[in-house]
Each structure stands twice: as structure tokens, then as C-alpha cells.
Amino acid sequence: MDFIGNLALGFSVAVSPTNIFYCFVGVLLGTLVGVLPGIGPIATMAMLLPATYALEPISALIMLAGIYYGAQYGGSTSAILLKLPGESSAVITTLDGYQMAQKGQAELALSLAAIGSFIAGTFGTLVLSAFAPLLATVAVKFGAAEYFCLMVLGLVAAIVLSSGPLLKALSMIILGLLFGIIGTDINSGLERYTFGIPEVSSGISFAVVALGLFGVSEILANLETGEKRAVVSKTIEGLWPTRAQMRQALPPILRGSVLGSLLGVLPGGGVTMASFGSYSIEKKIAKDPSRFGKGALEGVAGPESANNSAAQTSFIPLLTLGVPSNGVMAMMMSAMMLHNIRPGPQVITSTPELFWGLVASMWLGNLILVVLNLPLIGIWVKLLQVPYRLLYLVILLFCCIGIYSIQNAATDIYFGILFAILGYVFVKLRCELVPFLLGFILGPMLEDNLRRAMLLSGGDATVFVTRPISASLLAVVALLLIVALLPKIRRKREEVFQDQEA
Amino acid sequence: MKNHSHQSVVRSAIRAAALLPFGLALAAASPALAQDWKPTRPVNLIVPSNPGGGHDNNARILASTMEKYAGQPINIVNQAAGGGVVAYNQMMKAKPDGYTVGQISVSVVSDQFRISGVTYNKDSYTYLGQISSDQNLLVVKADGPFGKMNVKEFVAYAKDNPGKVPFGVSGNWTNHDYTRFQIEDASGAKFLRVPQKGGSEIVLSILSGDVQAGALYPSEVKSQVDAGALKILAHNGDRALEGWPDVPTFTSQGLAVDLSIWRALVLPKETPANIVAGWRKILEETMKDPAVKQAYATAGIGYAYRNAEDMEKLVEAADNAYRTISAKAGVKVSN
Numbered sequence: 001m002d003f004i005g006n007l008a009l010g011f012s013v014a015v016s017p018t019n020i021f022y023c024f025v026g027v028l029l030g031t032l033v034g035v036l037p038g039i040g041p042i043a044t045m046a047m048l049l050p051a052t053y054a055l056e057p058i059s060a061l062i063m064l065a066g067i068y069y070g071a072q073y074g075g076s077t078s079a080i081l082l083k084l085p086g087e088s089s090a091v092i093t094t095l096d097g098y099q100m101a102q103k104g105q106a107e108l109a110l111s112l113a114a115i116g117s118f119i120a121g122t123f124g125t126l127v128l129s130a131f132a133p134l135l136a137t138v139a140v141k142f143g144a145a146e147y148f149c150l151m152v153l154g155l156v157a158a159i160v161l162s163s164g165p166l167l168k169a170l171s172m173i174i175l176g177l178l179f180g181i182i183g184t185d186i187n188s189g190l191e192r193y194t195f196g197i198p199e200v201s202s203g204i205s206f207a208v209v210a211l212g213l214f215g216v217s218e219i220l221a222n223l224e225t226g227e228k229r230a231v232v233s234k235t236i237e238g239l240w241p242t243r244a245q246m247r248q249a250l251p252p253i254l255r256g257s258v259l260g261s262l263l264g265v266l267p268g269g270g271v272t273m274a275s276f277g278s279y280s281i282e283k284k285i286a287k288d289p290s291r292f293g294k295g296a297l298e299g300v301a302g303p304e305s306a307n308n309s310a311a312q313t314s315f316i317p318l319l320t321l322g323v324p325s326n327g328v329m330a331m332m333m334s335a336m337m338l339h340n341i342r343p344g345p346q347v348i349t350s351t352p353e354l355f356w357g358l359v360a361s362m363w364l365g366n367l368i369l370v371v372l373n374l375p376l377i378g379i380w381v382k383l384l385q386v387p388y389r390l391l392y393l394v395i396l397l398f399c400c401i402g403i404y405s406i407q408n409a410a411t412d413i414y415f416g417i418l419f420a421i422l423g424y425v426f427v428k429l430r431c432e433l434v435p436f437l438l439g440f441i442l443g444p445m446l447e448d449n450l451r452r453a454m455l456l457s458g459g460d461a462t463v464f465v466t467r468p469i470s471a472s473l474l475a476v477v478a479l480l481l482i483v484a485l486l487p488k489i490r491r492k493r494e495e496v497f498q499d500q501e502a
Numbered sequence: 503m504k505n506h507s508h509q510s511v512v513r514s515a516i517r518a519a520a521l522l523p524f525g526l527a528l529a530a531a532s533p534a535l536a537q538d539w540k541p542t543r544p545v546n547l548i549v550p551s552n553p554g555g556g557h558d559n560n561a562r563i564l565a566s567t568m569e570k571y572a573g574q575p576i577n578i579v580n581q582a583a584g585g586g587v588v589a590y591n592q593m594m595k596a597k598p599d600g601y602t603v604g605q606i607s608v609s610v611v612s613d614q615f616r617i618s619g620v621t622y623n624k625d626s627y628t629y630l631g632q633i634s635s636d637q638n639l640l641v642v643k644a645d646g647p648f649g650k651m652n653v654k655e656f657v658a659y660a661k662d663n664p665g666k667v668p669f670g671v672s673g674n675w676t677n678h679d680y681t682r683f684q685i686e687d688a689s690g691a692k693f694l695r696v697p698q699k700g701g702s703e704i705v706l707s708i709l710s711g712d713v714q715a716g717a718l719y720p721s722e723v724k725s726q727v728d729a730g731a732l733k734i735l736a737h738n739g740d741r742a743l744e745g746w747p748d749v750p751t752f753t754s755q756g757l758a759v760d761l762s763i764w765r766a767l768v769l770p771k772e773t774p775a776n777i778v779a780g781w782r783k784i785l786e787e788t789m790k791d792p793a794v795k796q797a798y799a800t801a802g803i804g805y806a807y808r809n810a811e812d813m814e815k816l817v818e819a820a821d822n823a824y825r826t827i828s829a830k831a832g833v834k835v836s837n
Contacts, residue, residue, distance in 0.1 A: 042552070042553055042554065043553065045553070046553030046554070046558070046578075046580070049553075049562065053566070139706070140706060140709040140710045141710060142710060143707070143710045143711065143712040144707075144712055184585070184674075186673070186674065186697050186698070186699065187674070187697050188674065189616060189673075189674025189675060189697075191618075196618075196619060198583060198584030198587040198588050198591070198619070199583045199584055199588060200584075201583075201584040201585060201587065201617075202582075202583070202584065202585055317706075321705075321706070321709070321725075321726070322705075322724075322725030322726060323702045323705055323706055324554075324702055325702075327552065327553075327554060330554035330555050330702075331553055331554040333554065334553075334554045334555065334558070334559050334801075337559070337721070337800065337801045337802060338559070338563075338797075338800065338801055339800075340800045342724055342725050342728070342802070343725060344724070344725020344726060344728065344729055345725065345726070345729035345731070346725065346728060346729055407552075407580075407581065407582050407583040407588075408579065408580065408581055408583075409581075409583045409588065411583075448698075448699070452696060452698070452712070455668075455694070455696060456668055456694070456696065456712060456713070
């Protein structure tokens with residue numbers, strides 16, 4: 001394994017002026033579509049695909065990859081400033097990022113996200129170049145039983161670590177699970193709760209729920225308080241984190257990077273699980289967990305790093321197995337095939353300059369993102385000084401365009417309105433929205449994998465404890481539950497809750 | 503900004519290059535040809551899938567060549583809602599003025615047997631011609647228990663061990679699932695049917711050992727087969743498989759597994775005859791352009807073209823075949 005030699009080859013390809021140019025174009029476009037709620041990287045890549053015919057394959061791939069991780073990055077900007085998660089991986093960032101912005105630390109939150117993403121991107125690139133083939137074998141070790149246990153872990157963590165009362169968190173998760181049921185049951189082909197509307201026969205899209213629940217309901221809540229919000233959000237702290245803040249943020253960034261690069265390898269849900277997992281860990285090990293949800297900078301630095309390194313390593317299943325793990329990767333696969341490159345185990349050996357060039361370009365792209373975005377932060381934050389009566393109209397417009405563009409269906413806008421009302425009610429009832437969304441995202445995967453595992457085992461539930469990986473995951477679940485149910489800790493949770501009420 | 507102008511430069515360059523042979527052809531054309539209907543403004547091509555993947559790829563490749571024969575830009579409109587149902591309804595109800603073309607697959611005739619409320623069928627459209635064909639491959643893990651078997655030995659094993667061989671199919675009564683049923687019906691084998699979300703999920707399941715076999719498209723398995731991780735036992739096409747000429751067809755092994763899988767272009771039923779004739783000619787010219795064949799091969803799309811008349815026969819035959827099998831398999835319309 002000539003690790004250094006490989007990277008050197010990669011950089012020699014990536015730093016050519018043409019490729020740097022396309023990398024720049026990619027991350028710039030990605031940042032823009034990431035910031036605009038609802039307009040995702042997939043549609044952007046599809047629109048640009050014809051234009052890439054004329055390019056060298058490597059330049060085309062560098063640009064398209066740049067759109068993807070640029071969008072991951074841009075998604076955090078709207079999550080922090082407007083509480084609008086454009087991507088499922090940015091949901092967690094709305095919690096503390098938005099609170100930081102409300103406290104006047106918008107620039108700090110954005111710069112932490114940028115620095116964290118860069119460190120995580122660097123780490124992800126190293127992981128990708130050193131362990132890509134090895135990590136690919138992990139992905140194929142995960143069968144239905146393992147995925148099921150991973151989803152259980154995610155949901156249990158969501159309950160244990162939420163800040164409000166247990167019962168409310170549990171109810172919100174279950175509600176989320178129920179909404180996740182809508183659509184066609186994969187096993188029987190029967191439609192569930194679709195009321196004969198063909199547009200929802202494959203389920204309600206994440207973006208519809210997220211934009212309605214978070215974005216539009218936040219607007220409703222803000223309009224209630226009038227122009228107060230714009231005054232609050234004036235910047236009171238500078239762009240650069242102080243030495244003390246950096247010392248506070250660095251460990252979460254590193255932990256997030258490691259966690260993200262591991263979970264990113266898993267097809268489906270990996271990137272979202274990464275940002276969520278990182279938040280859970282940071283909250284769990286924090287000396288004072290009550291700060292979370294009120295603008296803790298660890299709650300931005302950790303998840304933002306995790307989703308970025310996961311975005312890097314999510315290329316591993318595509319590049320080493322030829323299996324696209326999400327819609328964006330399916331788009332990358334189409335692009336590669338249009339250039340006569342078949343993603344799969346042979347890419348590294350047959351076209352090393354392409355593989356390593358792409359890997360190296362991702363690091364360069366992350367560098368460009370930081371350089372590009374640190375100066376832009378000032379401009380983004382100015383957004384908050386736009387009078388809210390004007391700003392909210394623009395946000396609403398973009399939410400509608402974004403929701404409509406998912407599948408060119410007006411029906412989705414009506415559902416978006418429905419979720420906006422629902423979100424407003426939840427906020428009034430002081431119910432947390434994140435457990436709902438996690439239930440909604442993880443629920444369908446949980447069900448699919450549970451049923452598949454049981455089908456394959458012939459109805460024998462011991463399959464979850466006899467397979468080593470799923471057994472270990474369940475052990476972690478048990479540990480979490482014990483910790484949550486220990487009386488001492490429970491009392492502490494309740495104290496925290498009373499503090500919040502006061 | 504920068505990118506936008508760059509993109510339009512590239513696009514107009516491509517378009518200019520593409521229009522060159524068109525101009526030459528026009529100059530040489532007879533007066534009769536010059537009267538053929540052609541669009542005079544951009545055209546929408548409705549595709550029943552999201553960006554990325556086989557359907558969308560097919561449309562984008564086709565459109566890039568078809569633009570030069572149509573003389574107008576062709577916009578791809580992705581309409582994946584309802585697994586294609588919404589798109590097929592839109593194609594049926596579109597204004598019949600030649601500016602909305604639809605790309606369909608064989609599911610246009612099979613949906614009525616499995617989805618409630620489906621009102622379209624083989625008679626709902628005017629066909630322009632076939633644009634591609636696909637095969638279902640029977641795939642197993644190369645170093646798994648069936649990697650050394652041929653297709654006859656494999657189905658014999660599944661017959662002796664009913665319900666013991668997990669078989670991954672994407673979705674419920676999709677063409678993959680019909681293929682699974684045809685294999686069972688033709689051989690007496692009985693698999694453990696495992697519905698999954700899509701081809702890539704099944705590939706991973708076979709690699710992880712969760713399922714033992716699957717019915718998959720060539721483009722979904724090519725890299726793993728070339729790398730020696732997966733093995734193709736048979737395919738349901740009617741001629742040698744591109745890239746793997748040694749893989750037998752099911753029928754050559756005495757198994758009647760032969761459902762055809764194809765894509766075609768259509769117009770709304772009421773489209774005037776001159777517009778239909780114009781589009782049929784545009785499609786024929788496009789499909790005979792070597793650029794299409796080459797781009798298909800690169801993208802792993804099976805090249806096949808039938809003109810409108812032959813296409814109608816193919817649709818008729820597919821309707822019969824799916825009707826017969828659906829009745830035999832007891833497929834129920836969902837509700």
C-alpha cells in the first residue's frame with residue numbers, strides 16, 4: 001500500500017487549474033443550493049449532468065462531488081440562521097445552531113461549522129484514502145438484523161437524551177413512526193394511510209416534513225412575537241472563536257469526525273445517523289447537559305463535523321462496491337457511467353488517477369469551502385438584519401419551491417402546510433420536534449429491516465442476539481436504558497426539566 | 503454566475519455541433535420531407551422516475567441526440583410520484599399537441615393488475631416506438647453455496663428445499679417479482695420471497711449473505727460480476743447478453759422464463775396524425791444514429807428499437823403475458 005504515493009498521484013491530478021476551477025464551481029453551487037431550503041443537490045446535479053458531457057471525466061466528477069459536500073455545508077447555514085434544515089443531516093444543527101444565532105453568536109456558529117467541517121473533511125479524506133477497501137467489507141457485514149439494531153439504538157438514544165420529559169419524547173417518536181408508515185408496504189404491496197392519493201403512495205418526503213415542521217412553523221411562531229427577533233439576532237460576538245471556545249469545540253469536532261467516517265460507510269441513513277449520534281455523545285459526556293438546546297457550541301461543532309466526514313466516506317460503497325447508498329450517489333453513478341467508468345471494485349486498480357484524483361479533490365474542495373465561506377459568513381448573517389416581514393415571505397417562497405421541486409407535485413405543498421400547522425401546535429405544547437423527525441426517518445428503515453430479518457430467520461427472534469454485530473449494538477441499547485432508568489440520573493433529568501420550566 | 507455562463511457556452515457549443523449534421527440533412531432533404539411536422543418550441547419529456555438510475559439515464563441519453571432531429575431542446579421532467587402512476591396519468595391527459603412526450607416502461611401494462619385506481623392500460627397512448635430493452639438476471643454470490651451451480655442445479659435445489667432459499671426482489675409484483683414467479687412456475691422451485699427497496703439494496707443483501715439470489719438488471723450487477731463477487735446463472739432475454747455471451751437464457755435451459763422488459767416513447771391518445779408521424783420519424787432517426795447506440799453501451803442500457811407498428815404488437819403481447827401470469831400467481835390489486 002503506497003499511501004503517500006497514491007495521495008501524491010491524486011493531488012497531481014486535482015491541482016491542475018482546470019480541475020481546481022471545476023472543484024470551485026461545484027462547491028460554490030453546492031453551497032448555494034444547500035443554503036436555499038429544499039432545493040437539493042440531486043436536482044442540481046441532474047441539471048448539470050448534460051453540461052459535463054463535454055468535460056474530462058475527472059473534472060465532471062470533481063464538480064459533481066463538490067456540489068454534494070458543498071450542499072452538506074450550505075445546509076448548515078440555513079439551519080443555523082433560519083432554523084431550516086435543508087438536508088436531513090442538518091436537522092440536529094437547528095437545535096443549538098439556531099439558539100446560538102438567537103443569542104447573537106451567529107457568526108461564531110457558522111465559523112465553527114466551517115472549521116469543524118474542514119477538520120472532519122480532512123479526516124474523512126484520510127480515512128477514504130487509507131481504508132476504503134477495508135471499510136467496504138464492513139458495509140457488506142451489515143445484514144437486516146444489524147441494521148435493525150442500529151435503528152433501535154438511534155431511537156433509544158433519541159428518547160434517553162432528549163431534554164424534556166421522557167413521556168413527551170416517547171410520544172413524539174411514536175408519532176413520527178406513525179407518519180413514517182404512510183406509503184406502500186414493501187412486503188405486501190398494500191397502501192397504508194394514503195387515502196388513494198397517488199402522490200403519497202411512496203411515502204411523504206423528508207423535505208416536506210422538515211420544511212413544514214421546522215421552517216414554516218418557526219415563521220408562525222416568530223410572527224407572533226413581531227419584530228423582536230431581528231433585534232435579538234444582532235451580532236454581538238466576532239467571527240473567530242476565542243482560544244477557549246476552540247479548546248471547547250475541538251474534542252467534539254474530532255469525535256464527530258471519527259464517528260461520521262464510520263457511520264458514513266453504511267448505505268442508507270448513515271449521514272443522518274452520524275450527525276445525530278455525535279449530538280447524543282456530546283450531550284451525554286458534557287458536564288452540564290442542560291446547556292444543550294440553548295446554544296451549546298459543542299452541539300454545532302460535533303454534528304457538523306460528523307455529517308461532513310460521513311459525506312466523504314459515503315463515497316466508499318459507490319467507489320468500492322458499485323452500490324449507490326443514497327439518491328446523490330445514484331446520481332454520481334449515472335455520471336460515472338455516462339463517462340464510461342463503471343463504479344465498483346475495479347475503479348481503484350483500473351483508473352487510479354481518477355479514484356485518487358477525486359479523493360484529493362475532496363480535500364481541496366473542503367479547503368475551498370472554508371476560504372469561500374469565512375468571508376461569506378458576514379453576508380449570510382446580514383440576512384438576519386433584513387426586516388422579518390420581508391424575510392419570511394422569501395423563506396416561505398423558497399420552502400414552497402423546494403417542496404414542489406421534490407417530485408413536481410402540488411400535493412406536497414398541501415402536506416407541507418399540514419406539517420407547518422402540526423409543528424406550530426407541537427411548539428405550543430412544548431414538544432420537541434427532533435424526536436418526531438427521527439422517528440419519521442428511522443421508522444421505515446426499522447420496520448423494513450425488522451420484517452426482513454424475521455422473514456429470513458423464519459420468525460426466530462434470537463437472530464438479533466446470536467449475530468455478533470447486532471448483539472453488541474443491542475448491548476449498547478441496554479446500557480443506555482439502564483443509565484436512563486437509574487434513579488439518580490432520572491432525578492437529575494427532572495431537575496433540569498424544572499429549570500427549564502422556571 | 504460564472505458557472506452559468508460557462509454552462510450555457512458549453513451547451514450552445516454542443517448544440518451548434520449537434521445541429522450541423524441536421525442542417526446538412528435538411529439541405530439534402532426532398533420537399534416532401536421538409537413538410538414533416540416538427541416542434542417549433544421546446545418539448546417536455548416526462549420520465550416516471552427520479553434523476554439518476556436507469557429510466558432517467560435512458561431519457562437523458564436519448565434526449566441529447568433527439569434534440570438534433572427534433573430541432574428543439576427537450577426538457578426532462580422527472581415525475582417519480584406514486585412509483586410512476588402520476589407520470590403515466592399525466593402522459594395520458596397531456597395536451598395532445600406534440601409538446602409533451604412520455605417515456606414508459608412495461609409497467610404501463612402490468613400496473614393495472616397490482617395497483618388500485620389505475621386507469622391507464624395498453625390502449626391509453628399513441629406509441630412512437632421502442633427505445634430500449636432490459637433483461638432480468640438470476641444472480642447469486644460467486645463464493646456462496648450456489649456459486650458453483652448452473653441454473654438447472656440451482657432451481658433443482660430450490661425445489662428440493664422449498665422456502666429455504668431467500669430470493670430478493672425489488673418491490674411487490676414488479677417485473678423482478680414476476681421473473682421470480684416465472685422461475686418458480688417453470689421449475690417447481692419455491693423460494694423465500696424477500697421484497698426489498700431496490701436493486702442496490704439486493705446486491706448488498708446478496709453480498710452480506712442475507713439473501714442467496716436475486717432478479718436484477720445488468721447495470722445493477724456489472725461491477726460486482728466483473729470483480730468476481732457475483733455470478734449470473736441465467737437471463738430472461740431472447741439473445742446473447744451483452745458483455746457476457748456465455749450466460750444462458752432460461753429458455754435455452756428448458757425454463758419458460760421470458761417476460762420482456764422494455765421502454766418506449768408515447769404521445770397522448772388524441773394527438774393529430776401529422777404530429778404523430780412527425781415524432782415517429784424523429785424517433786426513428788434518433789434510434790438509427792450511431793451516437794445513441796454507443797452512449798447506451800457506455801451506460802449499460804440495452805439497445806433495442808421497434809417502430810410504432812411493431813411496438814404495438816409488443817405491447818399487445820406483453821399485456822397478454824402479464825394478464826396470464828397475474829391470474830396464475832393470484833396477484834391482487836392493492837387498495
